[in-house]
Amino acid sequence: MDAAPIIARAAEYLNPAERGDRSSGSVAAAILSEQGDLFFGVCIDTPCSMGFCAEHAAAAAMITARQSEIAMVVAVTRDDSGALQVLPPCGRCREFMYQLDDRNLAARVVLGPERVLTLADLLPERWSAPAAR
Template sequence: MTAEAGFSRLLSAADQALVEAAAAAVRTHYAYGRHTVGAALRGRSGRVFVAVNLDATVGRAAICAEAVALGAAVMAGETVEAVAAVRHPRPDEGGGPQVVPPCGLCRELLLDYAPDARVVLPGQGETPLRALLPSPYRR
């Protein structure tokens, strides 16, 4: 299970399914130092887009799972409504994938493409994306 029982009660069935989709993606494709985060984005149509992060030897070339999933959603013409990301534990940690908040870069990127999206946060349930980035960068 990717979320403790108390946390799961904070989520709708659709958000629980989103967390499980992200967890399944990272469980399936986990490779220490390569793919450690899974993300799932739900579009307005109900379609879910899943991805894992793409780590790289040159750190700057790495791409977060949320960005990979967002690219797929954008290409499908989807409006993103909800986002969940999970991190697979390192081999020495044990346990299963756990919900993690999007990094700052992903918050900015998601805000550009899905300003009205909601984000699943660890231990808190769902919150508006805008609440995670109250002062976004603007050109």
């Protein structure tokens, strides 16, 4: 799958909502599994650090479906003008995807319409033992 279709699919799940000092849905993610299924998630932001990223939500949906190997992942948001932006996964999300399945080092991470790197590219000096790489 090209990056453009998965970016567009992730954007369908953007649904920003504010509830006092809490918010959700301002970032959406799509994960394409190696089995060809798409999983989606949105962020939940809370003031006490109990929230989570959109990639975590999409990964949880994938794990719930008894899959763990990621082929491609993307996260998107809209800027103040409404333009769609692709976001790189934060360090916690990068590590989380790796921890779900070692094979996810080969996952393609969409960083823009024309820019895709592997998770291994984004985690070049992993903390795990070299033998595990």
